[in-house]
Amino acid sequence: MRVLHIHNYYRFRGGEDVMFERIGAILRANGHTVTTFERRSSDISGTASKLRAFASSAYSAAAKREVRAALRDGRPDVVHVHNLYPLISPSVLEACVEEGVPVVMRCPNYRLECPNGVLMRNGKICTKCSGGREYWCALTNCRGNVLESIAFAARNTLARHGGLFTSCVSVFVPPSHFVKSRLVAAGFPADRIRVVPNVVPIPGKQANPADGAYVALAGRLSEEKGIETLLLAAKRLPNIPVRIAGEGPLDSILRILAPPNVTFVGQLSREALTDFYAGARMVVVPSRWYEAFGLVAAEAMSYALPVIATNMAGLAEIVDDEVTGLHFAAGDVAALAAHVERLWNAPGACRAMGLAGRRKVEREYSEQTYYTRLMSVYSQALESKTAPVAAGEMAKSA
Secondary structure, X not given: OEEEEEEEEOOOOOHHHHHHHHHHHHHHHOOOEEEEEEEEHHHOOHHHHHHHHHHHHHOOHXXXXXXXXXXXXXXXXXXXXXXXXXXXXXXXXXXXXXXXXXXXXXXXXXXXXOOOOOOEEOOEEOOOOXXXXXXXXXXXXXXXXXXXXXXXXXXXXXXXXXXXXXXHOOEEEOXXXXXXXXXXXXXXXXXXXXXXXXXXXXXXXXXXXXHOOEEEEEOXXXXXXXXXXXXXXXXXXXXXXXXXXXXXXXXXXXXXXXXXXXXXXXXXXXXXXXXXXXXXEEEEEOOOXXXXXXXXXXXXXXXXXXXXXXXXXXXXXXXXXXOOEEEEOOOOHHHHHHXXXXXXXXXXXXXXXXXXXXXXXXXXXXXXXXXXXXXXXXXXXXXXXXXXXXXXXXXXXX
């Protein structure tokens, strides 16, 4: 099968960029021909280029022409869309339909209903823009930059009114049932939404949490990750060591707030992260936002570690309460402290939960499982394939 993947890399490398590359590698390893159309937000610099990016994010005629040329040159069977913003835009979806190529679109965030993509504002869950009210992004200055907030609101509004996603995408692919439920509530057709959880590499090395010497947290040090909840819980448990890996905008503030039993180890390489997990007794994921999947939790489970996580969105689907870890309500310091103390004093339970988590990752999130699910999605997209649409015809039918 020939597949064209379309992706706009983020300015700072993140999980969506990683998944874009992993999916391509899995397809190539299984004998498929994969070509890519890429743009990089790191190329945006200076006021002029930012203004051009704002304009292109709403509708890029240039990107549409280039994708049409790629379609005619490579003749893919399927187009797999990842991130389109800000340098590609939904305009390329029109080119796919006009050339008669079905589109599969990953939905690893909430951008189809929320201009900001995370359903969060000022550190709290926010759904004001849901239901076609994207103007709230501009009115509340959601991005912290007036021009940027207006541009984000405008691009979502234009795409929704133009019907580009509902008219051009054959199958939407969220990583969790929670994201699917948000898409359905936003008006996207349920029969064209297929849940495909992210792929998680299975490490050869397993941790033995019974021997673990600390509580671990790995991730971006930002407000939505809820790290201050762990710091407050750690303050109640002065004899239990906590280590935090990662970097982010709250790095210096969190270091000031941290009690003496908390150590920050900085951003770790993949090899160093393996050692970090190997020495842990458990991993805490105290997110305050609707994690679409919860890759950190799944990766910790792949190392046979129990996970204590907030009981909402994608995390609640990954971590099975009392089986592969424990749940607590976001921001509940007392409950988190109680869970940490309980597992710290029960190394046998840590080991049993960790092994259950490892088995779940092997069963649900392996490369082979992902590949099988993705092929089923591609088959559905190919079955929905229609004849090429003449330019302008979609505007009449939208």
